[in-house]
Amino acid sequence: MTIKNLQIEYDAINSRNTFSNGDTINGRIILEVSKETKVQSLLFIAKGKARVCWSEHYGQNQTHVYWADEKYYSVKHHMIRESIQDGSEVIGKGRHVFPFSFKIPDRKMPSSFHSSVGRIVHKLKAELKQSMKLTKKAKTHFIFVSKADLETPGLMVPQHESKDKTLAFSSGSVSMDVYVDKMGYKHGETMNVTIKINNNSSRSVKPKLELYEKRSFFAQGRRKLETRTILKEKAAAVEAHSGKGTVTKMITIPRELPPSILNCSILKLEYRLKVYLDIKCAANPKVKLPVVILPVDDSRERREKQPIPPIEFGFEAFGNSHLQSRATASQAMSLPPPYEEAAMYPSFPSDFTTPL
Template identity: 60%
Template sequence: MTIKTFSIEYDAINSKNTFTNGDVINGRIIVEASKTTVISSLVFKAQGRAWVSWSEHYGPHHDQTYWQKEKYYDVKHHMLRETRRDGTGVIGKGRHVFPFSFTIPDRKIPSSFKSFMGEIFHKLKAELKRSMKLTKKAKVRFMFVSKPDMDILGLMEPQYGCKTKSVLFGSGNVSMDVHTTRMAYKQGNNLVDVINRSSRSVKPKFVLYEKKSFFAQGRRRVYNNDILKENTDECSGKKTVTKVIRLPGDLPPSILNCSIIKLEYRLKIYLDVKCASDPEVILPIVVLPTSEVPAMKQPPASDGIGHEAFGSPSQTQWSMTPQHQAAFQPMDPPPPYGAHAMYPPAFDSEKNQTAL
């Protein structure tokens, strides 16, 4: 085997091994040859993609598959600096390191996401081509977490909801008002105030659930999944109950800037009323990436809050220029990246999605 090793790796910039808009990813393509080898091309690629796909059954002999793809960036750069007249290059026996530097676009791009029905992925690829040989390929995915979009209407404003329910076997109504300090939270505490405005005793209950939506060819699939449930003690008439709900520390941030995949969160508050259907209030919750949440705006708004209308991200064209390119020596050392961790491919499986 002439090419003994062909791989791509990158350096982490933080303890969580995550990247965000505008970050620079430094890494290297490694080629180890058992003898002097002629190379047609050595290409570095960076890609951001999303896809969804599912099938629906319309009878015993008819299945319909719906699918959709979306592209956020696609960079291709030739790494060979010294070539011969025919455009090919030659590397000698031994290990060769080709450093690269890639800047993630500083614009609205959705965070990494993976589900059985679709995913959003960001990856680095390398391809080595030789005449009359199969193309060598290497790839590695990196975890991208988008910067918070603070332009969403009502994001930092208080929320309010109310519900009144008639009691079937009794007299009067059961009424509650629900208040939250804002729509957006990071992994931390949510304060919820529930006011029982009726004369009856009630028991408020809380459910935080995620809502995953997938869109393709004019169709939509939605899946809801409960994340946590909380109960409170019975609340007597005209009393206010304050509940602190802690968001899980590993809860993925909301995805609202992708046209084919959305990850949203809802907080449902309902009353456990005997001999009557339970009144409930549902409020949207936006989970921000781990960062400092800005101070709440003053004066606060009262209601009319929502975040359903989000278009697809901008498709502005851009390019990447590497800081370093490797010459053809038996050993070309990488630049001084420091003591960062190196990451080989962490996500190798792309089942049935090789065409993305």
């Protein structure tokens, strides 16, 4: 086989191996050939895209598939262009390195996400075309984390919800007021929850709290909903006819949670705090409050680690068809850390495939 290896790789700019709006990704396409070879073109591609897809069954024999796509950017640049008369260029035997520098669009886009129903993918690709041969491809995903949108209404404003319930059989009434210090939290931050209970009933009530994840997928006028409990807390029971009482709970936001995704029209990742009163032989009164998990701010670390690319980097140099000006010798390269090190962001398993 003439083409021994085609791969694309990039350099990490922080310890979590994540990128954000406006960051520059420096990397390289590596091509190894066993002998002098004609190449039509070598293309660099960067894409950001979301897709949801699921099926629903109706009756015994009818199945409908719902799907939707949302595109954020698609950038293509030639590393080797079809500019010679015969439409090909000859490269010598050995290892050839084609550096690139890609700036992620500095606009609002959702963070990387992966589930069985929907995914948000940001990736880099290389495509090598040769006459009368199949196009050879290589790709790598990078983890994109959107910058925190601090303009979200009510993000840092205290929240309050109340609920009243009258019990059956003249058993009295119960009411609760739930107060939370704000809506937006960083990983590891503590949420202060205050529950004011007025128990004028003949039954004891036990306050319980649940932080859960809510995933919503939208396609063709339909919505698919998935929920997952993250943590549960409970407080001491408030005895019957005890009147007014106050319960305070401190909840630490787990560090492994992915940030909220609120800026994608076909996929949303939200969090809720549910507070309810567990009452025997009665429907439990409950309130739900939105919680926004903010992304980690890596801006300082990015500024310290991100190198300034050399002048030949950048898309303005991609049109140059003279291979002699490109780095073709073996280089010592700093590979990015594996995705699994970024525990709070989605990892891509070895069998991960996607048409995105």
